[in-house]
Each structure stands twice: as structure tokens, then as C-alpha cells.
Amino acid sequence: MTDDDEPAGLKTTATSIAVLKLLEEHDGARVSELAERMDKPKSTIHGHLATLKREQFVVQEGDFYSLGPELLRLGNKVRTRDTGYVLARTFTERLFEEAGLRSVFAVEMGGRAVFLYTVSGEKMGWAHEQLGNRLYLHNTAVGKAILAELPERRVEQIVERWGLPGETENSITDREALTAELSRIRERGYAVNRAENFDELYGIGVAATRKPGDVVGGFSVTGPAHAVTDPDQEAELARTVRDAVTEFELELSLA
Amino acid sequence: MTDDDEPAGLKTTATSIAVLKLLEEHDGARVSELAERMDKPKSTIHGHLATLKREQFVVQEGDFYSLGPELLRLGNKVRTRDTGYVLARTFTERLFEEAGLRSVFAVEMGGRAVFLYTVSGEKMGWAHEQLGNRLYLHNTAVGKAILAELPERRVEQIVERWGLPGETENSITDREALTAELSRIRERGYAVNRAENFDELYGIGVAATRKPGDVVGGFSVTGPAHAVTDPDQEAELARTVRDAVTEFELELSLA
DNA sequence: CCGACCGTTCGATTATCCCGAATTTTATGT
């Protein structure tokens, strides 16, 4: 799936993780199914499952294995590690109510944008915005807003690591264009995503900082073109998001 | 921490998991800190971290390691595996608004009660009710409600595996008392937790089923004694929870 | 009641992980 030609680290742990990923992909599975799909003996898979089960990384119902609660617990810890992350939950909901558009809070981790909260009113998010999913920073509204606040050096590193893949024809794909875009964002105080990672998907994002230079994450609202691109709409929406972020930053500084 | 005198399974995977747990416990750490705490050479720990990092189970900022987004993604999958789980989110929020008390949705996994959603209005939950945390089934409101719906055989297995630990003086600690309690719950249609796992903490729980005998999980509302124990209050609250569950079951059957 | 399938257990072989020392990088104090 991903580019794994690299040294690969500890093989045992890697295999255990591969099992977890398969379980995720298929919403659980039985031993033989996994064994066949990974082209390994059943006994090996069973060993991994038994170990993972001991720590509740997987649970067993009859002869069916699924992802377990310990993953939920650890994953949730990712969202509560930082006071700002916890506080962001409320503000994401509030932003949704004010803007009337799908709202998200995302942070930068390992050079990608990770969604920590999404509020959409209707049933829970599209696949591409599900919790923990990682999107590129350079072609999302939150991502660009965050990049604009990071020191030049970090931006460099991130681009080096992940490149600037063009996911639609609107994507920024070269270094200079990105630099220009980032300073434009710093000027006007918000970032715009014009269908740069998904067709028809527009968004406005603003980064939140603890103090200048110390980025916590970013908020954004997304919707179809007509809801965002109209100049008046855009200015109005941008103000809404910025106001939310300002309040967020204030409250965070008092927490 | 937990009773790990058992065979222990794959040692490498177990160590990797131990690293993750330490990271969770300390909200991230550096290599030497982990190495010392686990009484293992730094190089070994580094190997584990490198492997976990490759899969984004941990992320590295400078020389500081923390839990990574992939855990959030997998953990979230636990909550979205089942249509009922997804649907429960809305209903937990709705229940909170109707009852005015902390509301939770929990499911049975591996013989324990696992919290999938908690809504409390204020800042996110007390430690004992954080997402993914596992509580006993026999001394919580949701837990008992769920047990009451499970076949006798499963109840037997669960009690055998986890015992009936008494966490307060009100806890049920013997098999007969539990059986009696469960049939009382089946009669009146809801379970009550009278400070059985935490002092001062009372709750009312109702199990939700896909069809008779097929339990999805359970909802509960919790609060201080005066808000729950008063006979009128109790009846009123129980009706609120039951109504919510009824609607939930209806909507689930249509989904 | 019998047969086939699947999950689980067990022991030997060898690949692989652990370790400790060497190296490079980062931080600190003068």
C-alpha cells in the first residue's frame, strides 16, 4: 500500500501492526482469513492475535477477531494530550453552529494534517475526514493555515519528507507557489482551499497559536463551491472562523 | 499493573506495546527516560520507537516521542465498526439534553464495559469514564443492564474471567446476588447503580438490542445521589432513558 | 453418526532481535 521499501525496523512488531491494519480494513476477521491474506501460517497469526488480545488491542468473539478497546483508549489520549486539543472540541461545535458548514479541528503531526474533531450535523464524516486520518498540509485549508505559521525551516523539512503531490488540478505543486501562497495567507489572516485536494470541495482555515510562533492546530469550515467562493460569502465566513479562533486563543491563554 | 504471570506471548510485540503504554502514561517521553524506566538499553528502545514511528503509532518532535495519529485512526474505527455505535453518538447527546445528567453509551468488549461516548456538557469526563476505559460490568448501571440481556452462559464466562471485585461496600460480590439483581433488572426494564463502583456516584442504565438477545450496548445517566435515588426522580429518569433506547432501537432497525 | 474445516497447541530450526560499544548530533557552560 504505502511505500515500504525501507529497512522496515523490527519485523515482529511490524507484523503485529500489519495484523491490526488488516483487521481495520476488513472490520475484523478470522485467523485463516488473515493467514491467507498475509501469506503466513495460521500458527504465526494466532501468536500475534493472542499477544494483541492479552493487551486488548484486539478482542475475540467466538473465532472472530476485531480491534479492541485499548486502541480507543490510547487513540483518545492523542486528543487529550494537550489542553488546547481538549478545548478545541467545544469550539469546533460552536463554529459549526455559527457557520452552518462542516467544521473541523486539525493539528500537525509528523508533517501531516490530522483531524481531531469533525462536526457536520449529519451522519459522521466522509472517509477523507475521519478522525485520525492524515491529509497533506499543502492542499488543505487548515494545513496551509498551519504551514503559514511554522518557521521556514520546518516547512522545508515537511516538503522534503512528503513532497507536494497534486491531488487535483488546483493543487499547489511547486515550492515557489507554496511560498507565495503562505505569505498571502499571513497577510489576509486565513487560508482558502479551492478544490485542491478533492473536487468540488472548498474550505477556509485559520491556525490557532498559543503564542506567536507556537501553533496548536487549526480550524476550518468546508462546503461546496457556491457556499464558499462567492467573495462576500468568503469574507463573511473568514471573519466567523477568525473570530472563533481569537476567542479560542484567549480562552486557551487563561486555561 | 495487571496480572501478567501468564505465558506473555510474543515478547517483541509485548515490549512495543509496553512502550506505547509508557508514552501514554507520561504524555510522551524521550529515549533515555523510557530506557531507564523499562530497564533496557537505549538502543533497544530506539528500535521499537523507530518501528512504531514508521507506522505513525508514535510521532517524534525533536527528541521527544508521543503517541501518534494512527492510534487515533484505529481507535476511532472501533467506534464506527457497527452501525449502532455510530447511531449511538446522536442519541447520547440527545439523552444528555433530556435528562440534564452526564450521559454515556457503552458496549461490552472482552467481558468489560467500554465507554464509546460520554456527554457531560462541561469539560470532558472524569478519568474513570474516559473513552476506551474499561469498567466492570457487574458494578455499573450500563454493565448490569447489558448483563441482564446476555445469555446465562456468557454471564458465567465473564464472571469466571473477571470475578466480582467489590470496589465499594455496595458492590455485588457473589454470584447469587448477581443473578437476583439481573432478574430484577429484567422485570423493571432498567438497572440502577447505587454507588457500587465509586462512592457518591449513582446511575441508571438501559441496554439496547438489535433484536431480542442481540445486545448492541447500553445507555446510562449518572449523577450524585440526590439527583437519582429519590423514588420519583428514579422513575422519571428511568422512563427518559428507556424512551431514548426505544427510539434508538427503532431507528437502528430502519438503518 | 461421520467427515471436513478451522482454531489451537507443540517442538525444532534458524532467522532476528537484543545488547554494549562506537559514532554522531545536540545541548551546556565557561
Add this chain to the structure above:
DNA sequence: ACATAAAATTCGGGATAATCGAACGGTCGG
């Protein structure tokens, strides 16, 4: 700015521990 210290990371040999295949036992369907 330099020297010193501490930490992270890399590396290779040796021994442990994971992998594998076969045998066992349980379960479902005919």
C-alpha cells in the same frame, strides 16, 4: 566561540525468541 557533556542513533556478533509445519481437538454440516 570553544570545549565538554549528555543524549540519540548506528552497527555487528551472539543468543534468544519468533516462525514454521504438523499433529491435535473441537465444531458445524450432511
